[in-house]
Amino acid sequence: MGVRCKFTLLCFLWVFSIGCSMTRMAANQTTAIIIKAAPAFDRENDVELAEHAILSNLKMLEGLLEVIPDNPDLLLITSSSFSSYAFGFVEQKIEIADYNYQYEEKEKLVERAVDFYGRGKNYGLRLLSKSQKNFPELLEADLKDLSLALQQFRKKDVPALFWTAYAWGSLILLQQDSPARIAELPVVNMMMQRVLALDEKYFFGGPHLFYGGYFGIRPKTLGGDPEKAREHILRAIEITKGKYLMAKFLFAKFYAAPAQDKEIFRSTLEEILAAPDDLFPEQRLANNLAKQNAARWLKRIDEIFF
Incomplete structure (x- = not known):
C-alpha cells in the first residue's frame, strides 16, 4: 500500500471515529433529555394521549440502545417503560377483552404483554450485569449461590433489581399454566425480597404492591x-x-x-x-x-x- 493510500485510509478512519463519537454523544444527550422529561408523562391528565406518547417512545429508547448499549440510565428507563406500559395499558385491555368474551383478542394481548415484560426483564438483567458481571448466569445456579450474589447488591441497585423482578414476575403471573414459568418464581421472589430489605418505599411502596399481586392473584x-x-x-x-x-x-x-x-x-x-x-x-x-x-x-x- 502506498503512502498516499495509507494516508487516505487513516483520514477515513479518523473521520469515521469522529462520526461515531458524535453519534454516541447525541444519543447520550437525547437520553438525558428523555430522563428529565419523564415526569411530564407521570403528570399527564389525558390517559389516551399518554398511552400513544409512551408507546411511540418505546421504540426510540430501543433505538438509542443500539447506539449506546451500556448506558445505565437508558437501560433503566427502557426496562421500566416497557413494564409500566404493559401494566398500565396492555393488562387493562386484557381484562376488557376477557370481560367481553373476546378470547382471541385476549390471547393476542397476553402475548403482547408477555413480550413487553420480557423486554423489561432483559434490559433490567443487562443493567444488573453492570454491577455483577456474572449475575445473569447465577440465575440458573443453585439458589444458595443466588442468595449470596443478591446480598452484594446495595441500595443504589434497587431500581434495577425492582424493575427486573417486577417485569419477570408479571410475565410469569400471565403464564400461570406454564410449569416452567412457575418454576422461576422462587428466583423472582428472592430478587424482590432483596429490594424489600433495601428499600421498601421504592416506587410508592412498589415491592409491597408486587407482593400484593404475588399473593393475591394466585390460587391457594x-x-x-x-x-x-x-x-x-x-x-x-x-x-x-x-x-x-x-x-x-x-x-x-x-x-x-x-x-x-x-x-x-x-x-x-x-x-x-x-x-x-x-x-x-x-x-x-x-x-x-x-x-x-x-x-x-x-x-x-x-x-x-x-
Missing part, C-alpha cells in the same frame, strides 16, 4: 394468600399516605375480590372515584388509570361477588 394451591396480599398493599397505602390511588385499586383487586369482601371492595373503589383530580399531581396519570380501573371493576361487582 400455588401459594396464593389473600391475607398476605392485604398486609403488603396496606403497607404501600400507608407509605404513600393514600395518595397513590393505584395501590387502593390493587387492594380491591388482589384482596377484597379474592376474599369475597363485597363491602370493602365497593367502598374502596368508590373512594378512588371520589378522590380529587389533584390528589397527587406528580402521579396524575397513574391515579387516572386507577380511576378507570375502579369504574370498570365496580360495574362488575355482581359478577365478582356471588
Whole structure:
C-alpha cells in the first residue's frame, strides 16, 4: 500500500471515529433529555394521549440502545417503560377483552404483554450485569449461590433489581399454566425480597404492591394468600399516605375480590372515584388509570361477588 493510500485510509478512519463519537454523544444527550422529561408523562391528565406518547417512545429508547448499549440510565428507563406500559395499558385491555368474551383478542394481548415484560426483564438483567458481571448466569445456579450474589447488591441497585423482578414476575403471573414459568418464581421472589430489605418505599411502596399481586392473584394451591396480599398493599397505602390511588385499586383487586369482601371492595373503589383530580399531581396519570380501573371493576361487582 502506498503512502498516499495509507494516508487516505487513516483520514477515513479518523473521520469515521469522529462520526461515531458524535453519534454516541447525541444519543447520550437525547437520553438525558428523555430522563428529565419523564415526569411530564407521570403528570399527564389525558390517559389516551399518554398511552400513544409512551408507546411511540418505546421504540426510540430501543433505538438509542443500539447506539449506546451500556448506558445505565437508558437501560433503566427502557426496562421500566416497557413494564409500566404493559401494566398500565396492555393488562387493562386484557381484562376488557376477557370481560367481553373476546378470547382471541385476549390471547393476542397476553402475548403482547408477555413480550413487553420480557423486554423489561432483559434490559433490567443487562443493567444488573453492570454491577455483577456474572449475575445473569447465577440465575440458573443453585439458589444458595443466588442468595449470596443478591446480598452484594446495595441500595443504589434497587431500581434495577425492582424493575427486573417486577417485569419477570408479571410475565410469569400471565403464564400461570406454564410449569416452567412457575418454576422461576422462587428466583423472582428472592430478587424482590432483596429490594424489600433495601428499600421498601421504592416506587410508592412498589415491592409491597408486587407482593400484593404475588399473593393475591394466585390460587391457594400455588401459594396464593389473600391475607398476605392485604398486609403488603396496606403497607404501600400507608407509605404513600393514600395518595397513590393505584395501590387502593390493587387492594380491591388482589384482596377484597379474592376474599369475597363485597363491602370493602365497593367502598374502596368508590373512594378512588371520589378522590380529587389533584390528589397527587406528580402521579396524575397513574391515579387516572386507577380511576378507570375502579369504574370498570365496580360495574362488575355482581359478577365478582356471588
